[in-house]
Amino acid sequence: MKYHRVLVEAIVFSLTEIFEKGRQADKVIEQVLKSNRKWGARDRGFIAENTYEIVRWWRMLDFVTGHLGNPSYLDFFAAWQLLKGNELPPWTEFAHIKPAAIRQAYEEAKKSRKIRESIPDWLDEIGAAELGTAWEDELHALNQTAPVVLRANTLKTTATELKEALASKEIFTEILSGLPDALKLKEKKNVFQTDYFQNGQFEVQDAGSQRIAPMLDVHPGMRVIDACAGAGGKTLHLAALMHNQGRLIAMDVEGWKLEELRRRARRNGVSNVETRVIEPKTIKRLRDTADRVLLDVPCSGLGVLRRNPDSKWKMKPNFLTQIRQTQYEILTNYSQMVKPGGKLVYATCSILPSESEDQVKRFLAEQGAKWQLLEEARTSPARDGFDGFYMACLTKPL
Structure with missing residues (x-):
């Protein structure tokens, strides 16, 4: 060459x-x-x-x-x-x-x-300690190039229609089983330059990530809170699942992320989203008001190392300790926004149980009968070929 x-x-x-x-x-x-x-x-x-x-x-x-x-x-x-x-x-x-x-x-x-x-020594030791023999395969999978997966915006199109439209531009995709709105690119192309992206007909969103919003079981007309919304990938998915009906409150501690969310929402034709910067009294004011709450909490990001390989060199051991504490504080405090009979989804993009399953077990043990686990799931880079996500759906009984 x-x-x-x-x-x-x-x-x-x-x-x-x-x-x-x-x-x-x-x-x-x-x-x-x-x-x-x-x-x-x-x-x-x-x-x-x-x-x-x-x-x-x-x-x-x-x-x-x-x-x-x-x-x-x-x-x-x-x-x-x-x-x-x-x-x-x-x-x-x-x-x-x-x-x-x-x-x-x-x-x-x-x-x-x-x-x-x-991989740094300390991360290798933690991965082996938490995942045992599975760590080797997961680590190897996290070093492969990530596939590009699209999520068809069902407010404007369907996966089948989008697949045909992209093919007319020589961008070829395949529909993923079990994910009705997902299309995986057969080869990398710059999809952001297409009219279909500019018109909000799709977002780029990993297949693992696309499993989280449906677990929340939202319906049109509900009051839904995405409490760690960031730039809003899952918020937009929730809006589509709600058919743009109801009230969707997207919150984050970073105002600039919410500005990006508003820009994306306009492109996607989403009109039921309200953004709020989280302040000390925000959670208290919303106590017992939400039908559904999504907590896509900050985490180590070890499940998405394929996309952010530099993070493994910049992360320090004390960060993991701090982020676990932050996760648990968010789970215990923000869960108060769910009204009786409502549901909450706790999610991470980490493959470590200490950030995921263990946090939910601790929460349920401390909350007693106030909360029940409905289901939990995990996507595995080694098994599924997609990013590593954990998600658990909890309900607050009436």
């Missing part, structure tokens, strides 16, 4: 921003791709894919380039190309790279899971 210096330099710049300035990988790549309008789809794909993959395999690449002394970002790029089976260009910057040494080091790397699967 032919390498262009400006594209490789863009990758090195992106890695510098991510690892030295601590910026989020997706934000960096978005900025870099906008910096040169002359780049075509292939150029943009080359930059984005290589940057994400080098971030994903950072520890392994650090190991296989270790013999170089103080390897540079360019050395990591070179090693990654060699491990993919590509030849390096005859640039002076690569003169010191010995392909045989890289490949030999990679054989050594395979002997250690934490190096082979490129």
